[in-house]
Amino acid sequence: ILNVEQSPQSLHVQEGDSTNFTCSFPSSNFYALHWYRWETAKSPEALFVMTLNGDEKKKGRISATLNTKEGYSYLYIKGSQPEDSATYLCAPLNYGGSQGNLIFGKGTKLSVKP
Amino acid sequence: EAGVTQFPSHSVIEKGQTVTLRCDPISGHDNLYWYRRVMGKEIKFLLHFVKESKQDESGMPNNRFLAERTGGTYSTLKVQPAELEDSGVYFCASSKPGLAGAYNEQFFGPGTRLTVL
Numbered sequence: 001i002l003n004v005e006q007s008p009q010s011l012h013v014q015e016g017d018s019t020n021f022t023c024s025f026p027s028s029n030f031y032a033l034h035w036y037r038w039e040t041a042k043s044p045e046a047l048f049v050m051t052l053n054g055d056e057k058k059k060g061r062i063s064a065t066l067n068t069k070e071g072y073s074y075l076y077i078k079g080s081q082p083e084d085s086a087t088y089l090c091a092p093l094n095y096g097g098s099q100g101n102l103i104f105g106k107g108t109k110l111s112v113k114p
Numbered sequence: 115e116a117g118v119t120q121f122p123s124h125s126v127i128e129k130g131q132t133v134t135l136r137c138d139p140i141s142g143h144d145n146l147y148w149y150r151r152v153m154g155k156e157i158k159f160l161l162h163f164v165k166e167s168k169q170d171e172s173g174m175p176n177n178r179f180l181a182e183r184t185g186g187t188y189s190t191l192k193v194q195p196a197e198l199e200d201s202g203v204y205f206c207a208s209s210k211p212g213l214a215g216a217y218n219e220q221f222f223g224p225g226t227r228l229t230v231l
Binding site: 004031032034036041042043044045046049051089091093100101102103104105106107 | 117118147149155156157158159162170173205217218219220221222223224225
């Protein structure tokens with residue numbers, strides 16, 4: 001069973017601040033890591049699927065890096081906006097191929113004040 | 115392209131009653147997943163269908179939960195009889211087919227919020 005830790009649990013920043021948070025997971029038997037953005041009462045929205053050590057992905061002001069050897073991924077938001085307020089979830093796969101399912105962390109809840 | 119839809123959005127039932135949740139995946143997505151989030155906890159995997167077959171049901175809590183996907187299109191998740199601890203948000207997700215299906219992006223529905231009184 002994978003143990004997925006996300007930190008911090010919550011984060012309050014001002015509009016325009018850049019921020020980052022961490023997802024930690026066991027480095028052995030790594031298959032892939034998914035990042036999701038979730039606003040309450042809406043569907044979790046996929047941000048990135050990361051598979052290779054050293055992967056770096058970007059979507060607008062949001063980017064993510066992956067270190068599979070030490071078992072962590074960082075999510076960065078540059079110039080936070082109020083609309084970035086959401087819970088950010090990371091989810092490594094427990095198996096690869098066609099069988100894997102996602103093991104979610106508890107998430108980091110981001111609040112961006114205007 | 116329509117997204118994943120779930121019905122109902124909310125359900126309030128009494129302990130001992132039966133509830134059936136429905137999920138319509140994105141057309142053409144063979145993979146269908148059910149997840150659940152109990153308040154304050156992380157989202158947890160329940161089961162995974164590939165077309166109409168159960169690929170993995172290791173996350174199903176007990177035999178009060180029954181999932182079906184007849185015809186490989188929409189899926190239902192029935193809870194019978196419901197208990198207080200079944201309260202939570204039930205999410206459905208779907209992804210494209212393929213041997214590397216686990217690496218594909220999963221598209222989530224908005225969830226069904228179940229409250230058992």
